[in-house]
Amino acid sequence: MVEVKNLFKSFGDHVVLDDVSFNIEEGENFVVFGRSGTGKSVLLKCMVGLLEPDKGDIFINGKSVVHIPINEMNEVRKKMGFLFQGSALYDSMSVRENLEFPLIRNFNYSLSERDSMVKDVLEKVGLSKAIDKKPAELSGGMKKRVGLARTIITQPEFILYDEPTTGLDPITTKEISQLVVELQKDLNVTSIVVTHDLICAKIVADRAVVIKDGKICYEGEIKSLEAADDPFLKNFFSSELIESDGEM
């Protein structure tokens, strides 16, 4: 379970997160929704300890992850997977080496165990043939899939997705979003998806929060979000739909 409590974060005078609070239940697909630049990625980075919040607390399985020593944070990180917006695959390594990297450094698997784990996750994301390729040889969608494979190979309890469909065409967006749902079912993980993409949110979300100007302005199911009377939400959804229709 994840609990975010009265979180504040600012950069200089610019307040990014302003008293953000929510809970995520175990096995839930939770979407953090909102316009670009509203602090969604900052929120995720606070959760994995890449950024320290100014105030407030974050609890992962009941343990606070704010201002804790790095070795304790690393123990928490071993239970988490993080898919970066740009996939963040290691350029100098092949797909196989990218996937093996966290296994070699954090676990004691044998060579054959690692090999079968790599093949297994690549099969899950439908990229078995790319095993010996370098990231530069992969398309945007393939990079996302490899990033996803690297995220799930350590069998995390939580997966954090930072804009998993940004820059992808609508068909690949649907494929990646469906993959997120399938992985959640297969592995029974808790997924936290940060996105501004309505297609992705609709496919993935069990529940969502909408962030506006650093504050949570809505929390609930995505369907009720669409039906809400709030002018900001109406405007947001109508522009998203126009954009999606245009792309299709």
Added chain:
Amino acid sequence: MLRNKENPVAFSRSLTNFFETISGLSAFSIKFFKDVFIPPYEFGEVKKHMDELGIKTMPIVTVTGFIIGLVIAMQSQPVMKRFGAESYLPGMVALSVVRELGPVITALIFAGRVSSGIGAELGSMRVTEQIDAMEVSAVNPYKYLVVTRILACTLILPILTLYVNFLAIMGGYLAVTLSEASSFQLYINAVFKSLEFSDLIPGILKTFIFGLIVGSVGAYKGYTAENGTVGVGKASTSSVVMASLLILLTDTVLVKISVWIWPG
């Protein structure tokens, strides 16, 4: 008028930036000494970087090393001849190369070739979130990316310097032979007669420090890069300038210390 008013502000900003960089670099380098002794030890990565850096720098140091010796000997020969001191030429070439020119020139070439490469590589990893990805995987990116590179630079530069010293002495022999036929045996004997152990030690010891500077500056600039690709370019170029400057400044201090320890 506006320029006059702005200049002191710009100057104080540059000065602040300079001191910020120096303090940041110092803290970054001190962290290296702390982390280098803490397991896990990435020996494989260190070896890989040493191979890469050695291969990357080998062609240019080969040419430079040989030319240094050749040019010193060609320039000095007529002067030495004028004073009837031609027989001291091999010793003079060897001493200048081993004590000063070999270490400093190799370090400057190494800085140009390697520091910028490390700055660009780590800078690009920083702006594409690869370093963050490593951190999120519970791997210490400083240890894996920085410590291994600084250590590789520190260990490979002395080896490259010995290689350059050897080539420069060979270059000197070529210059001597070009002007008049001379025995290689005699030349080498003259070289070793003039060289003492205390000549070799300070030159080699300081290359460890130069290697540390090249690795630290490149890694620091890359690791702290920001503002996308512009930041990567900046990290790459500024690391060469800074590493070269620090090598020359450090050399001035080290020469003074080595003369004090080994006065001969």
